Each structure stands twice: as structure tokens, then as C-alpha cells.
Amino acid sequence: MIALREESEIATLRDANRIVSDTLVTLVEQVRPGVTTRELDAIAEDCIRGAGAVPSFLGYRGYPNSTCISVEDVIVHGIPGDRELREGQIVSMDVGAYYLGYHGDAALTVACGPVDELRRRLMDATDRALSAGVQAARAGNYLVDVSRAVQRVCEQAGFSVVRDFVGHGIGRKMHEDPQVPNFDTGVRGPLLRDGMVLAIEPMVNAGKPGVKVLRDGWTAVTIDGKPSAHFEHSIVVRDGPPEILSATPRLIWGQR
Ligand code: MF3
Ligand code: CO
Numbered sequence: 227m228i229a230l231r232e233e234s235e236i237a238t239l240r241d242a243n244r245i246v247s248d249t250l251v252t253l254v255e256q257v258r259p260g261v262t263t264r265e266l267d268a269i270a271e272d273c274i275r276g277a278g279a280v281p282s283f284l285g286y287r288g289y290p291n292s293t294c295i296s297v298e299d300v301i302v303h304g305i306p307g308d309r310e311l312r313e314g315q316i317v318s319m320d321v322g323a324y325y326l327g328y329h330g331d332a333a334l335t336v337a338c339g340p341v342d343e344l345r346r347r348l349m350d351a352t353d354r355a356l357s358a359g360v361q362a363a364r365a366g367n368y369l370v371d372v373s374r375a376v377q378r379v380c381e382q383a384g385f386s387v388v389r390d391f392v393g394h395g396i397g398r399k400m401h402e403d404p405q406v407p408n409f410d411t412g413v414r415g416p417l418l419r420d421g422m423v424l425a426i427e428p429m430v431n432a433g434k435p436g437v438k439v440l441r442d443g444w445t446a447v448t449i450d451g452k453p454s455a456h457f458e459h460s461i462v463v464r465d466g467p468p469e470i471l472s473a474t475p476r477l478i479w480g481q482r
Contacts, residue, residue, distance in 0.1 A: 228395055228403050230421035235328065236462055236469075239397065239423060242279065242330030243460050243471035245323040249273040251476045253293075253321070254336055259313045263295035266319065267306035274323045282322030282329050282400050289444065294320040294333075296446075301429050301437060301454040302391055303444040313339035316349060318456040322400055329400045331425045332472035333458035334479050344432055345453055351383035352430040352455035356480035359408070359426045365465045369404055369415030376408045376428045388429040388454070390437040391446065396425045396460055418463045423471070426480075427458035 231239065249270050256269055271292040274281050281292035289303075296304035296318040297311065304318070311317060320333035335349050355376045362375040380387045393406030404416055408428045433452035440447060448454050459480045462469040473481060 228416060228422055229397050230419060231397060231423055231462070235397070236421070236423070238326050238328045239330065239460070240471050242323050242325035242328045243332065244474070245274060245277040245279045245325055246321045246330040246332045247472045247474035247477070248277065249321045249323070250319060250332060250334060251474060253319050254334070254477060257311065257317060257336055257338055259311055259338060261311050263297065263304065263306040263309050266295055267291050267293045270321055274321070277323070279323040279325040282324045282331065286400065296320070296456065298453050299448045299451050301388055301431065301446045301448060302456055303446050305442060305444055311338045314341050316341060316345045316453055316455060320456065320458065327398060329396050330472060331396055331400060331458060331460050333427060333456050335455040335457060347383060348385060348430065348432050348453060348455045351380055351385055352428055352457050353479050354482055355379035355408070355428045355430060356426060356457040356459060357482045359428065360459060360461050360468055360470060360480055363418060363424055363426065363461055363463050363468045365418055365420045365463055367418050369406065369418060370410060370413065372426060373407045374410050376426070377410060380428065380430050386431045386433070386435040388431060388435055388437060391429055393425050393427040393458070395423060397423055420463060420465050422463040423460065424463065425458055425460045427456065429454060429456045
């Protein structure tokens with residue numbers, strides 16, 4: 227069952243996602259060679275708690291940290307630790323905040339210093355794929371329209387969409403119905419309606435789509451070792467253009 231949110235609930239979701247996007251802005255400013263993923267996580271936790279929220283990821287199915295920081299061939303769910311960022315790498319940062327009973331969730335990928343053409347194009351395509359998916363999330367469309375829009379942008383750029391992880395409904399719980407695949411599953415899925423809240427989150431590999439989860443039970447890496455990017459927004463389906471809850475004028479992604 228997919229929830230339809232009241233405007234009062236959407237107002238709180240807006241606040242939760244504002245905390246997430248403010249945290250991401252702060253993280254982006256801290257990305258530089260030599261910074262550890264643990265340092266980034268600590269900064270994010272301070273930001274989230276400083277705003278009166280609780281990190282959504284911490285303790286979720288035993289997850290040990292407040293953020294996921296996924297470097298290079300790590301697709302998603304990178305556990306913060308001693309790893310230092312190096313110039314030329316890309317880093318995906320995923321943040322969730324629980325505020326007054328509702329969750330916000332968003333992610334983006336940035337470069338550490340100058341990066342090569344492949345990584346630039348990969349980040350650009352994933353960001354545009356998110357934007358295409360967001361724009362397809364309108365009342366009257368079906369869920370598969372979102373999935374197809376995302377997939378088309380990725381594959382036209384010559385990259386592959388990850389099948390093993392999907393986006394999701396979000397609200398009182400971080401993961402609610404429906405699942406939001408980034409590829410055409412062959413089923414139309416539910417009709418989208420005004421007030422549905424979705425987290426759309428393409429994960430895109432420069433090479434093959436295959437995923438391997440490391441022995442820690444979380445870290446998902448590309449099988450071929452090539453880099454991967456991840457962008458996510460939480461949005462409200464509307465009768466017209468969707469409302470991007472996790473957008474911020476201070477940093478623009480998934481809005482093209
Ligand atoms: N944005 C991711 C998701 O929606 C982050 C979850 S990390 C976890 O699944 F640790 F909380 F699982
Ligand atoms: Co998510």
C-alpha cells in the first residue's frame with residue numbers, strides 16, 4: 227500500500243529533507259585529498275543532530291554509521307572508516323535524517339579534485355538520469371515511466387544501471403512501498419498519484435552492472451572494479467511538476 231501524504235506531513239518531510247540537503251552541502255565543502263570517510267561521517271552526524279534530527283541510517287538493520295560514503299568502485303553502502311580520499315577519485319555521499327516522525331533521504335557524487343573524463347561523464351549522466359526520473363514522477367504516469375526515464379539516460383550515455391538496489395517510497399519509515407527500480411522491469415507498476423513521496427536513486431556503473439557485497443555485509447562494489455555514481459532525491463508526486471524535497475539553492479543536482 228502506497229501512502230498519500232497530507233500537506234501537513236509533507237511540510238515535515240520538507241523539514242527533514244532540508245536537514246539532509248544542508249548536511250550534503252556541508253559534506254561537499256569538506257571533500258578534499260586526505261580527508262577520511264570517518265571524518266566526513268562525523269561532520270554529517272553533527273549537522274543532523276545539530277538540527278534536532280537523528281541519523282536515519284544509524285542502527286538501521288545494524289548499520290554502524292550515520293552516512294554511507296562510497297568511493298570509486300563502491301556503488302553504495304560504503305561504511306565510513308580510515309580510508310583517505312585521493313585526488314582523482316569520485317565519492318558518493320548518502321544521508322538520511324529522521325525528524326518529527328518523518329525521514330529525509332538524498333545522495334550525490336562529487337569529485338575529489340580534478341577527475342578524468344570518464345568519471346566526469348559518469349557523474350553527469352547519473353545526475354541527468356535522476357533528473358529525468360524525477361520529471362517522470364507525475365500523477366497520471368505509472369511507476370515504470372520513472373524507471374524507463376532513468377534507464378534511458380544512463381544507457382544512452384553508454385553506462386549501466388545497477389539492478390540489485392532500487393529507490394523506494396519514504397515517509398514514517400525510511401523504506402516504504404513502492405520499490406522504485408532504475409530499469410524497466412516489464413511491469414507497469416502502480417499509477418502515480420498526488421501526495422506520493424518517493425526516493426529516486428539511480429546507481430550507475432561505468433562498466434558492467436554487476437554488484438558484489440563485501441564480507442562486512444554492506445559495502446557494494448562493482449564486479450569489474452570500474453567506478454560507480456549515485457544521486458538521490460526525495461520528491462512528492464504532484465498533478466504537475468514534482469516537488470523536490472531534498473533540493474537546495476546552495477547546491478543543485480537532479481534538477482536539469
Ligand atoms: N539511501 C539508501 C537507501 O535508501 C541508504 C540506506 S543505508 C542504510 O537504502 F544503512 F541505512 F541501509
Ligand atoms: Co534511499
